[in-house]
Amino acid sequence: MRRAGISAGALFAVVLVLAAVGASFAYLDMPLGALFSGSAVDEAVSFVKRFFPPDLSPDFLAKVGFATLETLAISLLSTLLAALAGALLALPAAGRHGVAGRVGARFILNLLRSVPELVWATLMVLAAGLGPFAGTLALALHTTGVLGRLFAEALENTPPAPAEALVGGGAPALASFFYGTLPLVASQWLAYGLYRWEMNIRMAAILGFVGAGGLGALLYYSLSLFHEAQASTVILAMLAMAIAVDGASAWLRRAAA
Amino acid sequence: MGFTLEGVGLIHANGFRALRGVDLQVAPGERLALIGASGAGKTTLLRVIAASLRPGEGRVRLLDGEPWACSPGNLxxxxxxxxLxxxxxxxxxxxxxxTAVLAxxxxxxxxxxxxxxxxxxADPQGAQAELARLDLADRLYERCDRLSGGQLQRVALARVLYQKPDLLLADEPVSAMDPALSELTVALLNEEAVRRGVTLVASLHAVDLALRHFPRVVGVKDGAILFDLPAASVTEALLRELYAAEGGLPLAGSVAPDEAPTTPDLPPLRCA
Incomplete structure (x- = not known):
């Protein structure tokens, strides 16, 4: 019989969480008091002040503009490559080519997905050298894993009847896919692709920190040289780009619906 | 294209026996209707004839060849x-x-x-011509989710007409249509089969439609063939036995004979 009120197990769990939080503070040696002291607030204000006003000189703006274009290109190209590769891997991963294909494709997708973008970027910078090419490869590899998995799940939830009817009428497998299956998943695949594109834009802006080009590289240089005004211009550019891309993908989604 | 089934039996993956010992011989150009209660095995039988479903027992011969002995390319x-x-x-x-029709x-x-x-x-005129026969010519570029159930069923029919198959199979092709439209559509299927000299097998829920339009009627009950007779020889008693479980004969309702198109030049159907 279940009783009303908190069970002993729930009480134990709460105590355990509280103890873990306390232990974490002790272990990390975080002086909570110092965070809210007068001198800390002064220091924070002066730190923020150094970022204003942003550096809006034409020379630097041109630099930021090119870096923004580079970041956009990296995110767009990597998402497109990932969508293509993800679609190719999603077909076997959804079990359309037997059990062996399913297991193999899922393994590849898991491998690609479980390595984070920054780790891929570090590896690609070593393999392909500094620059936007490494960033594009890194994002494409990780996004292939994510999109392939999402595409496969969409395929698994799709009624097979339309494609089966076409195969029953003698249509080749590829034609049946394009006429019977793709129209059922296309809008969902597009939505997943756009969502990952938005995420990749933000990611592409950071990848520069490990030498993979774009706005991130610019931000890294200006912060390393304590040029806070320039860093703030770069951060503003990142913000503007994220807002623009959100708007663009919302518009694309509406147009496709 | 004629076909022969010999002792065909089929058990679905879930263990349900859908067909038992079905013998059926159909000559090229014949037109027959399959009737029977729902769940009797009409759909499974049609899918076996269409070489979409491989029966566990018995032999299927299509065009004097065995589809399940063919190479994948030949199949x-x-x-x-x-x-279908x-x-x-x-x-x-x-x-x-x-696109749905051209498929x-x-x-x-x-x-x-x-x-x-x-x-x-590739061939919008061809698709338009088939749709025109079903009174849907003005819907050529419509999206299929904007159509009613009966219209969608006619689009599916237009697809198979556009395919111009040698063996025309139809699984309850008028289940979403009203009686008048059902009558016209079944007549159109028969005209198509006669005009092109192809074999037609259609399962129909409405007994009167089957008896009015098809020379040969096959009654299916519990996965087996109960009778296989010319339409004129199907008796009331046989039909009662066929639909014993349903408690009454499913009928489409009568339509005045002059409403059904009989001219060979295939006029377009009129929506009711």
Whole structure:
């Protein structure tokens, strides 16, 4: 019989969480008091002040503009490559080519997905050298894993009847896919692709920190040289780009619906 | 294209026995109706005839060849000559009508043509001509999810007409249509089969439609053939036995004979 009120197990769990939080503070040696002291607030204000006003000189703006274009290109190209590769891997991963294909494709997708973008970027910078090419490869590899998995799940939830009817009428497998299956998943695949594109834009802006080009590289240089005004211009550019891309993908989604 | 079934039996993957000991011989150009209560095995039988479903027992011969002894390529070419109208139209909701109809020839077209047709329809006039016979010519570029159930069923029918198969199979092709439209559609199927000299097998829920339009009527009960007779010899007693479990004969309702098109030049159907 279940009783009303908190069970002993729930009480134990709460105590355990509280103890873990306390232990974490002790272990990390975080002086909570110092965070809210007068001198800390002064220091924070002066730190923020150094970022204003942003550096809006034409020379630097041109630099930021090119870096923004580079970041956009990296995110767009990597998402497109990932969508293509993800679609190719999603077909076997959804079990359309037997059990062996399913297991193999899922393994590849898991491998690609479980390595984070920054780790891929570090590896690609070593393999392909500094620059936007490494960033594009890194994002494409990780996004292939994510999109392939999402595409496969969409395929698994799709009624097979339309494609089966076409195969029953003698249509080749590829034609049946394009006429019977793709129209059922296309809008969902597009939505997943756009969502990952938005995420990749933000990611592409950071990848520069490990030498993979774009706005991130610019931000890294200006912060390393304590040029806070320039860093703030770069951060503003990142913000503007994220807002623009959100708007663009919302518009694309509406147009496709 | 004629076909022969010998002792065909089939058990579905879930253990349900759908067919037992079915013998059926159909000559090229014959037209027959399958009738029987729902769940009697009509759909399974049609899918076996269409070489879509491989029976566990017995032999299937299509065109004097055994489809399940064919190479995959030959089986595909054989299937391209068989048109099956499915009971619930297997058409993606977001597809345009023209694409759904042109999909009937995917088995005959080379792959590049099929893919190019997705961008620019390869034969809109051909699709339009078949749709016009079903009174849907003005819906050529409509999206399929904007159509009613009966209209969608006619689009699926137009696809199979466009395929121009040698063996025309239809699984309750008029289940979503009103009586008058059902009458016209079944008449159209029969005219198509007579005009092109192809074999027609249709399962129908409405007994009177089957008896009015088909020379040969096959009663299916519990996965076996109860009777296989010329339409004129089907007696009231046989029908009572066939539908014993349903408690009454399913009828489409009567339509005045002069309403049914009988001219050979295939006039368009009028929506009721």
């Amino acid at each position: 595909r070419r054989l299937r391209a000559r068989i048109g 109208v499915h009971q619930s139209p297997p058409i993606p909701p977001r597809q345009r009508v023209v 009937g020839r995917l088995g005959q077209w080379p792959l590049w043509k099929s893919l190019a047709s997705l961008v620019l329809p």
